[in-house]
Amino acid sequence: MSGLSGAVWRKSSRSSASNQCVEVATNLPGIVGVRDSKDPAGVALAVAPTAFDAFVRFAAGCATAR
Secondary structure: HHHHHHHHEEEEEOOOOOOOOOEOOOOOOOOOOEEOOOOOOOOOOEEOHHHHHHHHHOOOOOOOOO
């Protein structure tokens, strides 16, 4: 996870305290980090901000799959 060193992780404000969600890190230039809140030491994804934005819009029903 060296590309994500220095990441500041946060959960959605709609998340409960039960750790059943994902965390994101948006403080790194050119990267959005995504990880499972149940396993913060586990695998994390590093994606381009545009890809993450497209994913969030799709998940929210604002965009359609290509």
